[in-house]
Amino acid sequence: MSEDKFYEKSIKSDTIYDGKILKLRVDTVELYNKKYSKREIVDHQKGVGIIAFDGENKLWLVKQYRIAIDKVTLEIPAGLVESNEVPIEAAKRELQEEIGYYPEKIDFLFNMHSSPGFTNDKLSFFKASELKESKLEEDEDENLIAKSYNIDDLWEMVLNGEITDAKTVIAIQYAKNLKLKNEFKD
Helix, strand or coil, X not given: CCHHHHCCEEEEEEEEEECCCEEEEEEEEECCCCCEEEEEXXXXXXEEEEEEECCCCEEEEEEXXXXXXXXXXXXXXXXXXXXXXXXXXXXXXXXXXXXXXXXXXXXXXXXXXXXXXXXXXXXXXXXXXXXXXXXXXXXXXXXXXXXXXXXXXHHHHXXXXXXXXXXXXXXXXXXXXXXXXXXXXX
């Protein structure tokens, strides 16, 4: 099967909403068979997610309320990349804002697209360790509590449905895999 069959050419793009962190647009696309279709797309600002190790077998997470699902969630530290930032600097800043620590060691791991069927949302994951106390002020619209948790306890929380945030599930699985491979290093 030819790759051309999967390609869609954008013919027209209409912005429906242009907000602070996202834009909603409707694209008219031409399909391989010369037919046309509409695609609703959420353009989202790039983000970072940090797998922050607090000593052997522990990860930092933040508890916060999320109105989109009307629940308090437990999530890895994460946030948006500002227009003048590179992702690794955003990751360092977010750690200082959300958990009050600066990573002496931080490494890029991988990128993830949350749901490419309707959004270009891209999250860059980083592994952070050797944390030193260094607090920056939280964003004015954030209200969260930071705490470190045992990786095995976190995995149980995933399995029993207490943790459902996708980036956090991925981060906990990553940390658990490191532990299982005996590659766990703070």
